[in-house]
Amino acid sequence: MGEERDRRDQILEAAFEEFSAKGFRGATIKSIAEAAGLQSPALIYWYFPDKEALFREVLGSRIPVLRAVRDPARLLERPPEEVLPLIARRYLSTFDNPAAQRMARLLVGEATRRPEIAEIFGNAVIKRMLGFLKSYMARQVELGRLRPHDVRSSARAFIGMLLPQVGGKVFFPAIREDGLTDEEHVENAVGMLLEGLRPEGKQGWTP
Amino acid sequence: MGEERDRRDQILEAAFEEFSAKGFRGATIKSIAEAAGLQSPALIYWYFPDKEALFREVLGSRIPVLRAVRDPARLLERPPEEVLPLIARRYLSTFDNPAAQRMARLLVGEATRRPEIAEIFGNAVIKRMLGFLKSYMARQVELGRLRPHDVRSSARAFIGMLLPQVGGKVFFPAIREDGLTDEEHVENAVGMLLEGLRPEGKQGWTP
Numbered sequence: 553m554g555e556e557r558d559r560r561d562q563i564l565e566a567a568f569e570e571f572s573a574k575g576f577r578g579a580t581i582k583s584i585a586e587a588a589g590l591q592s593p594a595l596i597y598w599y600f601p602d603k604e605a606l607f608r609e610v611l612g613s614r615i616p617v618l619r620a621v622r623d624p625a626r627l628l629e630r631p632p633e634e635v636l637p638l639i640a641r642r643y644l645s646t647f648d649n650p651a652a653q654r655m656a657r658l659l660v661g662e663a664t665r666r667p668e669i670a671e672i673f674g675n676a677v678i679k680r681m682l683g684f685l686k687s688y689m690a691r692q693v694e695l696g697r698l699r700p701h702d703v704r705s706s707a708r709a710f711i712g713m714l715l716p717q718v719g720g721k722v723f724f725p726a727i728r729e730d731g732l733t734d735e736e737h738v739e740n741a742v743g744m745l746l747e748g749l750r751p752e753g754k755q756g757w758t759p
Numbered sequence: 760m761g762e763e764r765d766r767r768d769q770i771l772e773a774a775f776e777e778f779s780a781k782g783f784r785g786a787t788i789k790s791i792a793e794a795a796g797l798q799s800p801a802l803i804y805w806y807f808p809d810k811e812a813l814f815r816e817v818l819g820s821r822i823p824v825l826r827a828v829r830d831p832a833r834l835l836e837r838p839p840e841e842v843l844p845l846i847a848r849r850y851l852s853t854f855d856n857p858a859a860q861r862m863a864r865l866l867v868g869e870a871t872r873r874p875e876i877a878e879i880f881g882n883a884v885i886k887r888m889l890g891f892l893k894s895y896m897a898r899q900v901e902l903g904r905l906r907p908h909d910v911r912s913s914a915r916a917f918i919g920m921l922l923p924q925v926g927g928k929v930f931f932p933a934i935r936e937d938g939l940t941d942e943e944h945v946e947n948a949v950g951m952l953l954e955g956l957r958p959e960g961k962q963g964w965t966p
Contacts, residue, residue, distance in 0.1 A: 657871045657872075658871070660867065660871050661868055661871035661872055663930055663931070664864045664865070664867050664868035664871070664930065665864075665868055670930050670931055670932075671931075671932075671933060673931070674930075674931035674932070674933040674934065675933055678923070678926070678931055678933065678934060679933050679934070679936075682923070682934065682937075686937075701947060701951070702939070702943060702947045704937045704938075704939040704943075704944075705939060705943065705944050705947035705948050705951075706947070706948075706951065708920065708923040708924060708934075708939070708944065708948065709916075709920035709947075709948040709951060709952075711923055712919040712920040712921065712922045712923045713915065713916035713919040713920050714919065715919045715922050715923075716885070716889070716915040716918055716919045716922075717915060719885070723870055723871065723877050723881075724870070724877055724878075724880070724881035724885055725877075725878075725881075726878060726881040726882055726885065726886050727881065727885060727886070727889065727915075729886075730889075730893075730911045731911075732909070732911040732912060732915070736909060736911075736912065737911075737912050737915065740908060740909045740912035740913070740916075741912050741913075741915065741916040743955075744908070744912075744913065744916060744952065744955035744956060745916075745951065745955060746955070747954065747955040747956075747957075748950075748951035748952060748953070748954040748955030748956075749951060749954075749955075750954075
């Protein structure tokens with residue numbers, strides 16, 4: 553049992569390295585098996601039906617923000633002034649890791665050239681994040697903690713407002729020239745969003 | 760005079776076509792001169808010092824949202840509940856144009872592979888938009904129309920909250936599966952931002 557777990561982890565680790573060095577297309581089941589020190593690529597299929605499933609699992613287990621949202625039940629009941637800054641920080645700090653930066657560059661590059669890779673990436677990352685946020689926002693509205701609103705829009709707004717800060721780390725260093733730190737941005741942008749979605753009659757968010 | 764203006768427009772038109780068909784790197788002064796029907800590429804240098812300057816001018820003149828912000832004085836005094844939805848709509852509708860979509864795909868792809876192209880693109884598009892928004896937000900705070908806040912953060916948040924909607928048009932169609940229209944998103948997301956930045960004591964934004 554422990555050995556099986558180890559082997560699965562070993563495959564995920566090797567796959568993360570391969571995907572971040574070569575992109576989705578460049579990394580193959582064969583090259584991942586080699587990097588994991590397996591005798592045969594067939595062993596990978598014991599754990600994962602195909603490369604896309606392996607990719608999804610790599611992201612879901614190695615990227616802190618995706619790990620946080622894969623078990624929504626844990627977060628769903630906690631209040632937005634706690635959960636949203638937490639997710640924002642995990643999301644931004646993901647891109648301080650050079651391997652994650654490299655992977656983001658490669659995957660976005662591939663997605664611009666190949667619709668099938670855009671779809672895989674879109675499903676594994678973007679739909680997962682947006683899906684979690686829509687459920688989370690809807691639950692907070694239900695609990696009376698946020699005012700009624702279109703959660704498709706607030707989910708996009710939340711993810712999106714952080715993107716220029718990610719862009720500054722991964723693609724466009726010029727964005728960072730004004731010196732805004734992640735912590736300042738989380739505080740200001742998430743604060744603005746909470747303020748903008750505050751239920752009528754409810755006083756400020758400060759504890 | 761009229762003839763000079765015509766020729767300059769002709770170059771810009773041809774350059775737009777070339778950049779959107781071939782990306783920044785693929786389009787050359789030579790290929791642009793040919794597409795514009797000029798006898799010699801040297802004629803382009805009469806109007807533009809280099810390819811980067813031509814590129815900046817193409818974007819600034821052909822992309823509606825960049826055209827709108829190139830003369831900030833006109834917008835600076837107008838209220839946020841008018842200006843922000845206007846810019847948001849222009850920005851989103853830009854990507855309904857197939858040539859602009861293609862150009863965005865090519866340029867983002869190039870930017871992921873080449874830092875020097877990321878820098879050119881970052882300066883020509885992202886810094887220009889963020890720069891305008893920071894000035895605009897700061898002026899609105901000065902006028903007491905928005906509460907005091909970090910404008911580096913609200914500028915990023917505004918641009919960013921629209922990005923997933925752009926992403927759905929250009930890169931990741933999966934995002935659009937929930938059916939949120941541009942108009943709904945502008946109304947909801949910009950409404951939330953205005954609400955979140957409303958000066959203390961000021962009543963709702965509705966006219």
